[in-house]
Structures are given as C-alpha cells and as structure tokens.
Amino acid sequence: MKLDKFCLVGAIAALLALIFPLAGMDADTGKQVAFVGDIPGLAIAMALCVIAGAAFTWLGVRSIYSGIVILAVGVFGCWQAIVTLYDYGVAGYAGTGFWLFIISLWAFVWRGIDVVANYRSLEKAKQQVANIIVPVAFGMWLLFAWEVLVAGFGVPQVLLPPPSMIGVRFVTSTDMMAADFYQTFVKAVLSGYVMGCGSAFIVAIAVDRVPFLKRGLLPLGNMVSALPIIGVAPIMVMWFGFDWQSKAAVIVIMTFFPMLVNTVTGLNAAGKLEKDLMATYASGYWSTLFRLRLPAAMPFVFNALKINSTLALIGAIVAEFFGTPIVGMGFRISTEVGRMNIDMVWAEIALAALAGTAFYGAVAYIERKATSWHPSFRVRRH
Amino acid sequence: MTLKEVVNNVAEMPASKNAVVDIKNLSLTFQTADGPVYALSEVDLTIDEGDFVSFIGPSGCGKTTLLRVIADLEKATGGDISINGVSPEQARENRAYGYVFQAPALLPWRSIERNVTLPLEIMELSKEERIKRAHDALKLVELNGFEKKFPWQLSGGMQQRASIARALSFDADLLLMDEPFGALDEIVRDHLNEQLLKLWARTNKTVAFVTHSIPEAVYLSSKIVVMSPRPGRIIDVIETDFPKDRTLDIRETPEFLEIAHRVREGLRAGHSNDE
Numbered sequence A: 001m002k003l004d005k006f007c008l009v010g011a012i013a014a015l016l017a018l019i020f021p022l023a024g025m026d027a028d029t030g031k032q033v034a035f036v037g038d039i040p041g042l043a044i045a046m047a048l049c050v051i052a053g054a055a056f057t058w059l060g061v062r063s064i065y066s067g068i069v070i071l072a073v074g075v076f077g078c079w080q081a082i083v084t085l086y087d088y089g090v091a092g093y094a095g096t097g098f099w100l101f102i103i104s105l106w107a108f109v110w111r112g113i114d115v116v117a118n119y120r121s122l123e124k125a126k127q128q129v130a131n132i133i134v135p136v137a138f139g140m141w142l143l144f145a146w147e148v149l150v151a152g153f154g155v156p157q158v159l160l161p162p163p164s165m166i167g168v169r170f171v172t173s174t175d176m177m178a179a180d181f182y183q184t185f186v187k188a189v190l191s192g193y194v195m196g197c198g199s200a201f202i203v204a205i206a207v208d209r210v211p212f213l214k215r216g217l218l219p220l221g222n223m224v225s226a227l228p229i230i231g232v233a234p235i236m237v238m239w240f241g242f243d244w245q246s247k248a249a250v251i252v253i254m255t256f257f258p259m260l261v262n263t264v265t266g267l268n269a270a271g272k273l274e275k276d277l278m279a280t281y282a283s284g285y286w287s288t289l290f291r292l293r294l295p296a297a298m299p300f301v302f303n304a305l306k307i308n309s310t311l312a313l314i315g316a317i318v319a320e321f322f323g324t325p326i327v328g329m330g331f332r333i334s335t336e337v338g339r340m341n342i343d344m345v346w347a348e349i350a351l352a353a354l355a356g357t358a359f360y361g362a363v364a365y366i367e368r369k370a371t372s373w374h375p376s377f378r379v380r381r382h
Numbered sequence B: 001m002t003l004k005e006v007v008n009n010v011a012e013m014p015a016s017k018n019a020v021v022d023i024k025n026l027s028l029t030f031q032t033a034d035g036p037v038y039a040l041s042e043v044d045l046t047i048d049e050g051d052f053v054s055f056i057g058p059s060g061c062g063k064t065t066l067l068r069v070i071a072d073l074e075k076a077t078g079g080d081i082s083i084n085g086v087s088p089e090q091a092r093e094n095r096a097y098g099y100v101f102q103a104p105a106l107l108p109w110r111s112i113e114r115n116v117t118l119p120l121e122i123m124e125l126s127k128e129e130r131i132k133r134a135h136d137a138l139k140l141v142e143l144n145g146f147e148k149k150f151p152w153q154l155s156g157g158m159q160q161r162a163s164i165a166r167a168l169s170f171d172a173d174l175l176l177m178d179e180p181f182g183a184l185d186e187i188v189r190d191h192l193n194e195q196l197l198k199l200w201a202r203t204n205k206t207v208a209f210v211t212h213s214i215p216e217a218v219y220l221s222s223k224i225v226v227m228s229p230r231p232g233r234i235i236d237v238i239e240t241d242f243p244k245d246r247t248l249d250i251r252e253t254p255e256f257l258e259i260a261h262r263v264r265e266g267l268r269a270g271h272s273n274d275e
C-alpha cells in the first residue's frame, strides 16, 4: 500500500509540535512565553492535525471530500496559529514547536489544494467553484505564511510589515487611495494606454499601406522604445506639466512600439491561401483588411494589449516619482517611503497589483470573447 | 456505342460552343534564385461552356500553375489567354471565378454560413439575398443545418463541401477546383464526386478540376487534359461522351476502362520522355 506522504508529514510534524516547546524564552523573566496546554484552541488544532493526518495517511486521499476535510483542518489550524501569535504573545518568540505546526499546516494545505486542483467535474458550476478555490486558497496560504513568518520572527515593520497591518491601512485610508487610484489609473494610465495603443494601431496600418514607412519607421520606433523611462519621464514633466498629461505621454512612449510591432506582424499573419481566396473575389485593400487581415491579426494585437496593460501602470507610477500634484500612487509611494510609513507604501503596492491584475484580466477576457475561434482557446472546451 | 464515339480527340471537334477559356501558346517561367523554372510551355486549350475539364499529370507538371493563371493569381510570361473574351484580370474583376483550393481555407472566426456569404458580402449584395443564397448553396452540398457551426466543428470532408458551397454561392461562370478532395478518404471522395456530378448536371456550370486520380478524372469529366512536367505542357486531350447523369457504375464499363487506359498511357509517355 502506498502511504500518503503529505498527510504523513503533516501528522508527524503536528505530533512533534505537541512535544517541542511552543515559544522561546522571555529575556526579562527567563520563562517560556507560552505553552500549548494553556491554549486549548491550538491544542485541539494540533491534535486534529495528528488524527486527520494519521487517518488519511492510512486510508489515502480518495475523493474531493477528503480534500475538503484536509483543507478545513488546515484552515482551522491557520486560524489558531494566528490567535496564538497575537493573543498569547508568541509574536516575536515563536519556537520549534510553533514552526513544526506551521510545517504540518503547509503539508495539509498543499495536499488539499492538490486534490481540488485535480478535481474534474462535468457539471460546470462545480468545476468553476473548484477552479476558483485553487488560486484563492494558494493566495491565502501565501499571505498566511508571510504573516506568520514576519510575526513569528518579529521582523521589524520598516523592513516588512505583516499583511494584516497592510490590510488595515488599506481599508482605513480608502479615501486617499481612491483619489490616488483615480489620479494615476483612471486619468494617466487609461488615457495613455488608449492613446499609445490606438495611435500605434493606426500607424501600423499606415506602415502596412505605405511600404517605405516600414523601413523608415520601424527602426525609429525601435529606438524610441529603447529610451529609458527614467530618462524620459522628467522631460515629459517639463513638456506637459505636473499633472496626468506628462504620465500619459510616458505611457504613450512605452506602449507605442510593442503595439506597432505586434500589429504589423499580425497584419502579415493571414495565410497565402486566404489572401488568394480574397483575390479571386476581387476584394479591395480595405475589404481584405477588415474581412481577413485584421481578424487574423487579432491574437497578435491582443498580445500587445496585454503586455501594454502592465507596462502602462509601471510607467505611470515611475513617472510620478519625477513630479506630480500631491496625489497619485507613485507620489504616495515616494513620499511615504521618506516618512517611514512602510505599511502605506505596501498598501499602494497592493492597490497597484490589484489594479494591474484587474486591467490585465479585463483585456484577457475581451480577448477570449473576441478571438474565441483561435485554437488556443478552442482546445479548452471539453 | 463504339469506342470511337465515346473518345474523340479535341482536334477533330468543331468549335461550335462558346469558349469560356481560350488559351493559345501560353507559357510561364518562374524566375528563381537558382535559375528559371519553366512551369508551363506552349499550352493550347479551350474550355467550352458547360465543360467539365479535368487536369491530370505528375506532381510539379504545372496543373496548379495553370489554374492560377486562369484565375489571374499568376501572370503568364508568354502567349494569350482570354476568359469569356476578356483578360483574366478583367474576368476576376467581374467575379467570374469560384476557386476551390486544395485546403478548405474557411475563415475560422466566421460561422459556416458567414463563410459562404463572404464573397456575397464583398459583392455588396443585400443581407436577405446573402442569407438566401448561402442557404441554397449549403443545400446543394447537403450541409443545410450546419449554418451556425464553426469550421472546426466540421469534419474535413464537410469543410471542403462548405468551401465548394462558398464557390457556388455567387454563381461564378467558371468553377476552378484544385484537388479539392485530395486529402479525403476513398469513400467520402466517391460520395463527393457523385454530389459534384449532380451539381454539374443541375447547374450546367463550367468546371476546371485538378486531380491525381485517373478514375476520378475519367468519371467526372467531359474532357481530360493530360499534362507532363519540365516544362509543363499538355500532351493529350481526351473527350468523353458519358451522359451527365452518369453513376459510379460506369467505372465497370469497357469504355471507361479504355479511356482510363489512354490516360495512363499518356501519363506514362510524359514520364518516360522526361527522364
């Protein structure tokens, strides 16, 4: 019989966690900070890990239900670990027993996610729930690990604040963050993105129509894209002022070339056979462009749109370091670093990550709808 | 019916019908990096209205090139060619060609119906007219009911039928087919051949058809053009007199075998004087 390795590791680590000291010594009193026996919730969680781990090691993880039970045990354990850290003063004093428990939890969560990730159902709703659980559980685990490591080892907040602190800062300064988001994302990023990608698209068609532009403009565009934004941003601020216009200009410079090159490549992606077909219908330049070449170019165009969605946000934030009205995500990051408000910096970073992910996701979603005919999306249909 | 009546050489035929394609002393040389390639040389051919002409010959003998010259996808380097009395370019502008390629060449982002209406859109027909014609054309190739499907949801044979429907939809004067069934298995091929014959009998279209298969050529055609390579030229033109409503059974008849034999002899002769 094959033993379930992860459950085995989980059970053994939890068992050892009960034996080894939970926390280190307090420097002043010379006594251990906390004992498992004093924390009933933690003791129950550890015992559950031992029992569930042993049971599943023996029985094997057979169905999605075992996976959910394992995940549930893991989630309960994580909760108790946090309680232990903050309510029983283990933060900064975590000992061998505590870390062994975390290792045990890691094994459980890993195994649980693994089971859910391999879940296959013909029922669409169930499959979708499983597809959502996997990244959410994984993300939650990473946040938990971050929290526990920072709190357990007592890492100074200036170096790395725990996610809970960042989260609190995030929700308590929503007004300021909303203003920053509006300034940086809605004003600068969206307008710069639309202008950069739109103009590159139009130029790509011009390049396609007028061959000499291809030889003249493409190398030039290449050079522009190689300009370092650190160097360009201050100049754009001088040209277009402190407000969002200068950031949009930086974004236009950054996004123009990827879009141009991809669109030009995409316009040549239509097959020779299809072009001949259009020729036999005596289809003109614009007719062929709209009916054949642009649809065939769409996968390339969307590729550039996705690349640019992340480039645009980076460009806007970096450009704000070089002068801005007293609002904006980049402005906030640079000033709060100076004031040692590192949690605020991290909250802005989190906001940028969320905005960037949502932006990318939106573009990817539109891509999926617009090019559902493309083989890379087709094969996913069962 | 004697063999003499069934098989006639083109030279003995009176040129009474309307010529759709008239080719005189046509040649085409590709200039390539390693010297000229003589793809076609001294080609003389007439295709009359309502003819079903098959082109047969070894690989590389210029069948595709000849079809492409007719369709104005390639320019001849010598000789004369006229389609319906005008130049191929003019004929292309007049939408004289329904070209079926070796691969279906359906646009993957369009449904079958929208693929069939593609040429009609380019010709700026009204929407009702487009839908109606697509419907009729799909019915001719027995694909009604598949209008809303996408190309990848159809089998290879169905895709090729859809591409034939697309070529039929705008009522071109001349149907050009380049090994349309080359990639299909024998049974499907027989079936599609039968359908194609019925279609031809019903619509009285002029068809130029490239194939590698002798039985296919003999079964389908009213005229078989045998070609040989390097340089590509016509070595024999055989006319057949099978009725338009022929069935697959004629493949057992002595006439059929006789013509097939003559085609094979032609191919063999072309091959030996090449080496």
Ligand SMILES: Nc1ncnc2c1ncn2[C@@H]1O[C@H](COP(=O)(O)OP(=O)(O)OP(=O)(O)O)[C@@H](O)[C@H]1O
Binding pocket: B030, B031, B032, B037, B038, B039, B057, B058, B059, B060, B061, B062, B063, B064, B065, B066, B232
């Ligand atoms: N664009 C081109 N440039 C150079 N040579 C070409 C080109 N197209 C065709 N050829 C040459 O012309 C000759 C005839 O080609 P063609 O495609 O017409 O042959 P085919 O009879 O259709 O052959 P197959 O039965 O294999 O399709 C070949 O030798 C080929 O290499």
Ligand SMILES: [Mg+2]
Binding pocket: B063, B064, B065, B178
């Ligand atoms: Mg060919």
